[in-house]
Amino acid sequence: MNQVTNDGDGGIDEFSYDDDIVRKFVTATILWGLIATLVGLVVAILLVMPSLTGGMPWLSFGRLRPLHTNAAIFAFAGNAIFAAIYYSTQRLCKARMWSDKLSRIHFWGWQLIIVAAAISLPLGITQSKEYAELEWPIDIAIAVIWLFVFGGNFMMTLIHRRERHMYVALWFYIATIVTVALLHVCNNLVVPAGWFKSYSIYAGVQDAFMQWWYGHNAVAFFLTTPFLGLMYYFLPKAAERPVYSYKLSIIHFWSLVFIYIWAGPHHLHYTALPEWACTLGMLFSLMLWMPSWGGMINGLLTLRGAWHKVATDPVLKFFVVGVTFYGMATFEGPLLSIKSVNALSHYTDWTIAHVHSGALGWNGFMTFGMLYWLIPRLFQTKMWSERMVGVHFWTGTIGILLYIVPIYAAGLMQGLMWRAIDDTGNLVYPDFIETIQTIVPLWWLRVLGGALYVGGVSMLAFNAFMTWWGRPATYEVPVHRAPRLSKEYHDAPVPKSDLEKAPVVEIGRKIDIWSQMGWHRRWERLPIKFTVLTTLAVIIATLFELLPTFLIRSNVPTIATVKPYTPLELAGRHLFVSEGCYNCHSQMIRPMVAETKRYGEYSKPGEFIYDRPFQWGSRRIGPDLAREGGKQSSKWHWDHFNNPSNVSEGSVMPAYQHLLTEDLKFEGIKPHVQAAAYLGAPYTPDEIENSASLARRQAEVIAADLVAQGGPAVMQGKQAIAMIAYLQRLGTDLFRELEEQQAPKTDDELKPGEKQDEEAGQTPASASSTDQTGEN
């Protein structure tokens, strides 16, 4: 596969590096970077001007926000790490990529996946799991391209390398490839209900756990480990000096691999997730401080004796700011994982600021530094404008600060306003919209910061284009000569123990020899064994967390009154998912005084057993909807879809008029019911067979209700009716029995666990195990 010639002189190979594939990925990085940041700017503008797009469904915030996150992560950062890996792996292995054909299939396959995402997400085709929104046909393509095409080509290159030791950057790439594949496959196990719709095999609490195990580790192994590999290769190259401490880089690697995978549950503090899992997540998140800062310090100290270069070299400037943001983000991440801090920050803009300090500062600036270092070398000419590189640096830096500082302030304000309680024990800001309106001016500042950042990326695109324009007619392709690595490698003789003459038992000497870690040095030369061991480290940690959650029934006590959704409600839920409502509305009331006062009884794990996918959300631009059922009339919801400001003055929600005008496809409901039934929802064969007529019947009741409340007539066939059916059902099952008996229990009759414990330390999991459970 390798384009190698052999001169027959003792196995000396002649080979060249494949820089054409790197040029392709570099170009894609710049193009998608521009698009991702532009879409980000658009969604930021939509928050302050919700009616800007005139209610066009494919341009709503709910549909475009996933497009922005997917474009930023998988298109911009994804192509950047591929460029970094293809360039550095060849040079670290002293070998061309194993297969040029696989490299090109990888490139074009990945671009096709991105285009499929860019088309399907605005059309509302989504799984609604954050950073895993893409539907199952695209997911299969991702798995094949990532694992078999990219991973296979990478592994074969390692096997055919000409450098005995695998440099630490390659370790980070290995961890990235195997872990991302594992995360992607496990989180996207679904039952299809058509080409564009699927249902997760996990439900409720388990789905949430799986999603945030994926979500957190997608950040860890897609946005951190490959960028650390990039740092360990490109920073020494740009500084022209080796990494400060190679030993520290080894510790950095193993620590991240062992710790990161445990930390996911900190995204679900105070939710219906078992407390032990949250505590575990918090503990390991806090431990991440050490290796992360070790890595940051290692990066910065690589510049020892070269700080004078930083003043003049824009590439190093980008790297220094990027590594500094890595330190900031990895300090803040563990901070946010502490339960008491998380109680304030979760669902607020604080998380958004944290994410963007990492994405814009760490991922963005490391990518820009790498690109400005690579572009002159790949296009074999000088950068068109060095001055413009400097302007990009300062525009981007100011843009980041102008973005994150107001959003940190907005997050803090939101958190404090939501929890503020006056002397009489009531909420100081009971009107949710008031808490949003207060931060709108800060959102405007974000738009300004985002515009500056996009301006910087535009400069990069223009500068890169002009540099490419000035390229030579043909690129020079240097040819390298090197002997192959011998297949047999004889390790150094087993070292003697330092305790040889010491008065210790034999086992002591053996431990001393073992602890000299000669076995680890061997692993570092064996790519397959190294990959297997890295995979094992990740899998063992994963099983420790996931198995108990999935196999111990008491983690999710069932509630006798919780029933599956009706066919019409299921259709409404599908619309809720498609419109991306979870991007602004959570469905998870935490056991805190301020939350239960604002939204009602806190959420129990058993309430979500039919929720595929879960809809807990991660952000509250709008209020929580976990107990929305029965709060408003059907007419209110109709008017709200028509124009939110009419019934909720100052709302930043866009109009959803297409739900009022577009017909619901009743005949298309059956596959949804079938999929839910296949996954365990107790529908009768009759309910499955007659799902369309059952849905029609319920729609007629809601439409009649709408007319009785002064709404328009003959609307039973519209999509909004299904959405209303779903919203009116939310959170009502818990009280179904009480309503039917017409005799609510008094406080004295309630078991201790049933009393609404409003102390923040109480976990819903422990409370709900005795709460209206049919079985435990």
Place this chain on the structure above:
Amino acid sequence: MLRDLVSALDYAVCAESALALFVGTFLMIFYGTLRLSPSAAERFANIPLSDQVEDPRDE
């Protein structure tokens, strides 16, 4: 069978055993890394600085 086995476990111990697992492995690797010879560490650290094959390549 797996379900029965895991159900019989006291899962509250998961956090402690996870911590022990991590600490043990971390200490082992930390100690081993410290015992990497300075000359080998220097040689490894210099690998990215040259795109040419350097000799000796073996440890």
